[in-house]
Amino acid sequence: MIAQIKINFDLCKDPLLCRQCLSVCPSVVFVCGPTKIWKGRETDPQEYRIFGRYLDKCSGCGDCVKVCPTGAVDLGFLPKEQLAQRYQEERIAQLKERNS
Amino acid sequence: MCWVCEKYGNGEKWYLNPENYARRLYKVRKEGREASGADADPQAAGMGAGVVAELVKARISGDLKWEEEIKRDALEHAYQTHFGQVVTLDEYLQILDIAYPLVKMTCGCRRVQRGMPDEENFTCMGIGPGMYKWERWPETYRGGVEFLTPEEAKQWAMMNHKEGRVQTVDVFGTPYIGGLCQCEYPGCVAVRNRLDYDFKFLLKGHTVAKVDREKCTGCKSCLGRCQFKSLNLEVYTNKAYVDMDQCFGCGLCITACPSGAIELLDRESLPGLAENW
Known part of the structure; x- marks a missing residue:
């Protein structure tokens, strides 16, 4: 099974200052990055967003869900075969578009 | 000697060649991709965020050819703009005699991967003439920079080695070396991606x-x-x-x-x- 992580950005308002999920994850599955880069000043912590990136490394321990103060982390699982098929189809479509 | 030495070493190891620490302080328009590495946000160039998302997909799909293609394309770009190589402490100390000025700055990787607050995260070293205009990229240099004398920088480098951090040189617009990192697995994006996905953004040392x-x-x-x-x-x-x-x-x-x-x-x-x- 492969993790599917969805963050509800309406609930996750202050990711960089909160950083609970980033900090607790035993497999460092999450990343956070700025959604805006300003000229002349630093990006506000609230303008960061957290994503589940290294999904193939997620063990499914669920600590991120437990630790999130706003309940913004949704952790689900899909069979690897199902995801593999989805991505293989994406790849075929990508190659088709490239060759057209 | 590695391929970077052959191209930019001038008979030496490339990161001991002083030419690779020199850069104009004024802007010269350049054609092609090298320009983007030099003038765009330095951390964004080659950090490969989108690339890794694709790599994870390819890895899950089991399509090795796809995975190889993603890496090949990404590295072709990275080797022109932003990549790194492991160096020994000895070499690191030699570099501190070559490059100037030297500053302590936050580590973008640990911010991205662990959300580490800037004040606890001054583990990178920015070097060279780019540091005179660090304020152009306030997001990259969150929390500002702290200028060091070469002696202070050496003490700091030895402390980092003692604490167990891997030291690397980092290119910002090949072959210009603009940073020295103190890395670890898995907090360092380069080390992580190299070990977990065999993405050769970080080269092994000599x-x-x-x-x-x-x-x-x-x-x-x-x-x-x-x-x-x-x-x-x-x-x-x-x-x-x-x-x-x-x-x-x-x-x-x-x-x-x-x-x-x-x-x-x-x-x-x-x-x-x-x-x-």
């Missing part, structure tokens, strides 16, 4: 560690020093084991050994590893 099995007493002092999953204890013989094929040559295990049982060999002196970057 040295390789080798255990002298006669001298090793099995004291275990070196265990825990390796950030590349290349060092463990052979329990049955009670000797340290270095996977030389996987070793990046940082030398962290060597400085922890009280018996002088690990030596750092020149990668080129080992025919089996000479092209293993």
Whole structure:
């Protein structure tokens, strides 16, 4: 099974200052990055967003869900075969578009 | 010598060639991709965020050709703009005599991967003329920069080595070296992606560690020093084991050994590893 992580950005308002999920994850599955880069000043912590990136490394321990103060982390699982098929189809479509 | 040395080393190791630390302070328009690495947000160039998302998909799909294609395209770009290589502490200290000015700054990787607050995260070193205009990229240099004298920088580098961080040189617009990192697995994006996805954004160093099995007493002092999953204890013989094929040559295990049982060999002196970057 492969993790599917969805963050509800309406609930996750202050990711960089909160950083609970980033900090607790035993497999460092999450990343956070700025959604805006300003000229002349630093990006506000609230303008960061957290994503589940290294999904193939997620063990499914669920600590991120437990630790999130706003309940913004949704952790689900899909069979690897199902995801593999989805991505293989994406790849075929990508190659088709490239060759057209 | 690695391919970067052949191209930019001028007969030396490329990161000991002073030319690669020099850059104009005024702007010269350039054609092509190199320009983007030099003038765009330095951390964004080659950090490969989108690339890794694709790589994870390809890895899950099991399509090796796809994975290879993603890496090949990404590296072709990265090698022109932003990539790194492991160096030894000795080499790092030599660089601190070549490059100027030197500043401490936050580590973008640990911010991205762990959300570390800037005030606890001054573990990178920015170097060279770019530091005179660091304010152009306030997001990259969150929390500002702290200028160091070469002597202070050396003390700081030795402290980092002692604490167990891998030291690397980092290119910002090849072959210009604009930073020195103190890295670890998995907090460093470059080390993580190299180990977990064999993404060669970070090159191995010019040295390789080798255990002298006669001298090793099995004291275990070196265990825990390796950030590349290349060092463990052979329990049955009670000797340290270095996977030389996987070793990046940082030398962290060597400085922890009280018996002088690990030596750092020149990668080129080992025919089996000479092209293993």
